Amino acid sequence: MNAEDLREDSQNAGRVQVIDTEGGRSTLRITDLRESDSAEYHFKFTTPSFEWRSSLPGTTLTVTALQVRVIRITVHQSHTEAQLFCWSSCSPAGHFSFVWFKNGKKNTTEETSTYTDFFYPGDNISCAFKGHEGSRSVSLYAPKLPSVSVSPSAEIVEGSSVTLTCSSDANPAAKYTWYKENGNLIRPLSEGPQLVFSSIQSSDSGQYYCAAENELATTFESILINVKYGPKLPSVSVSPSAEIVEGSSVTLTCSSDANPAAKYTWYKETVNFRPLSEGPQLVFSSIQSSDSGEYDCTAENMLGERRSDYIYIDVKYAPKLPSVSVVPPGEIIEGSSVTLTCSSDANPAAKYTWYKENHTLYHGEKDIYHFTSISSEDRGTYFCKSQNQHGQINSSSLFLDVQYAPKLPSVSVSPSAEIVEGSSVNLTCSSDAKPAANYTWYKEDDDSPKALGPIFAITDIRAEHSGNYYCEAENKRGRHNSTLQLIIVSRSMKSVAAGSITAIFLAIIFVLAFLFIRRKRSLKQTPEPRQRPDGNAQANMGAVYDIPPAPRQRTPSEQQDDLCYASVSFSKNQEDPLYSNVRLNQPNRHREEEEDEDDVEYSVVNFNCAGAATESIQEEPAEDSSVLYSTVLKKPRV
Template sequence: MYAPKNTSVTVSPSGEIVEGSSVTLTCSSEANPPVDKYTWYKKTVTSPKASGQSYNITNITSEDRGEYYCEAQNEYGRLNSSLASVDVQYRPKNTSVSVSPSGEIVEGSSVTLTCSSDANPTLDKYTWYKKTVSSPKASGQSYSITNITSEDSGEYYCDAENKYGRLNSSSVYVDVQYGPKNTSVSVSPSGEIVEGISVTLTCTSDANPPVDKYTWYKKTVTSPKASGQSYNITNITSEDSGEYYCDAENKYGRLNSSSVSVDVQLKQSLVSGVVGITVVVLVLILCLSGFIWFRKKSSQSTSNEGNIRDTQNNGQTDFSPVYDNVSDMVMTSTAAQTADTDDQDDLHYASVHYSSSNEQEEPLYSTVQSSQPQKQEEEVQYAALKFNCPSAAPRLTTRGAEEEPSMLYSTVIPRTKRT
């Protein structure tokens, strides 16, 4: 009689144990009397897993993976078996990414991403991705980014793969911190800015952490105009016209925006009023100028007429003498009888004076004489001429000269033949 000895464990099936399959562990031992009690244990676990010569695990998982042993016992004693390994193979699990350094990541530094996963057999392929980018960024268990920039900010994850499957990790955010970039100013309202309205200037900048200080400046003015992301100008005037810019700052730096022009226009009503007043003033100036010119011309005309009237009344001046050269005189029937047409070769001249004044009392006379001395005078012919003056505009009548002051008399002395 003896206690158990040569206690051992067999595993079935003996090949690869894949997650989800069934596994049977069997305990054997030499003993006399035979073993009457079997107890199953898993290494690192103090409490028994099962009892009986066989231990059957159905739908095995990765958690069942480990080393097992059995305890054989009879009335003379007990004995533990050697360890038997149950190697459950499975696809990747618990895939994750770690970032080094773990603190703040500043633009220009280097960052390393490392992928880890629970898998059996161990992973044989790692692939790195950045969210919003479809193509892979890198391969290998670690992904190193040197001289990191703000464009590298984003979410990253890895894909872990073995022969039983693959699994993506959860994403990790790489937060690259940097000073302000792309600082700019917007103006609201964006259209025409009319005097009297309110205008808001807004400063925007790409920065991480966000900009914590905004300062507003107007060109040609050294001191700041305001602070804060928005600068509001209420009841704007023409004096507010000019170019404005903002300065954006965080703990990593500062950057000025490009300047934006604020052009303040006068109110339309004021412009219309100014234009209307200008037009009225111009019209008044033109009317006044025309009136002054007309008065001046009227004064000059009245003065000239008065001078002419005075001169005519005094009988000192003949107005506008008119000379008429006469050739081939047409003789009256009486003159034709007394003149010898064959010898009439010389020219005759007539001097005619007229006056535009209605107050001319004395008739004007015209004397027509031959150019050669006369020995005798024959019949004297008189001709009465009347001129219509523009100012008086008298009618032509047959009345005597006493009733018509503008009547002209002409004495025609025919030329006689030389003897």
């Protein structure tokens, strides 16, 4: 048999009392008796040291008094319209009049067993037989405002077991329904006075309502359930969400559902997970390329800590100052393979342009410029340009110094005129080389050096100095040489040569005088112009304006007849003979043909002198090295 302490029943609150006396007597008093109070009652005796329960049968209470029952009910928004009936299970025989009480006040207008009225929450109704108003029926009333409690009453932690209990005084007894507010909606959860969460979650937080309802009315009471819980997985967002450019303002935000509210800490992977800052936001007022990397945050409260996933911040920026390097480093030798590399930090990756002394060499994706076989012409200053959509910048210059063996030396003699015994002469040698060449002078068929350095100076030159000399240019990359011939002229030969030159000029003057006289004679003749057989008027015009007409095609014999020339030749051999030859060509006896042609007179003077050029000494004496020509045009005769 189940027994319960009547005082612990919430429906008995205020109606049940236990009155103890000093004589050991105990009295149970029940007020506002109801039919539901019908039951068997027992007692137990308790002292500080023991407890005694009676084994005797209990006392049975049967309540058969008047009751108020609902016959018909109409529920409105704020009230209920009900028709009630006063009923007793042991009503005496005969006709009785009834008295109705509403909220403790007697209604004098109704004396029948039925009663119709409007009822509001909190109203109570009872009835009695007329003349027996002291024995009223149990009151009928709508549920009172429910009482809602939560167990345990301490702080609610996520995952724990929680029970919500709803109770309300009502007759008839109330039925209970639990609701939860979800936004603007209130949805039913369960029926019964208790709502149990075996493992309450943060999502169970919210406003809960208990509805206590009987035939007369429905009353509501609410309770706010704030479940305490640790942070949920934090989420990280970045603003602006578009491309991040160096120098712009960027904000990272960390958020997490937690109760109580979480504290936030920011971390960057590249700084060994040392905290950067605290707070839900990490702000870069002017973000830099060095700020690129992975970031995450933690959300923490007294109930736990959670770490977010990583977010990668990719900062776009213009190329930084490029650097130019050369491989292999050190000395660069002509013919070797050489690679120039342009290095520049940029995001996105840069394109490169290579220059040599401001002349474009290459433009494209590659950051290298390659010489498969570098030459001395590649020597010079190089730099590169790094460029992307955010900007461009030029590198510093790099001087590429190519080392190479001496090129073919250039040799010269100073003074460049004929070299006479007793004079001084400088032989000069120069060669393009890197590093600079060292020069050594040698004489043919003599292995010993004659001089060191680019200049070989010979003072008081003599005949034995004649011969071939060669200069050798040498550096650590190689050597090359060139030869020149040195010819020495004696002073006696120079005197003979001077006399020969005088004779030549006298011969030239003679020839010119002869030609001048002949021309003058031809100008004194003024014959009448006559028509050429071919009717060419241009010939007559040539006579008038002293313009020679175009000559007709002539035979070799005709051309030979009109030539008048002089030839003077001389040569210096071992006996130093000087000779001349002057030959005049006789005029053509066929006068008529001569008049049709232009008379051309010229002289040719040929001479060969040992002092005129050094090469003529080594050639045969009869060879010609210098020629003077003189040509005189005559007016045509008609």
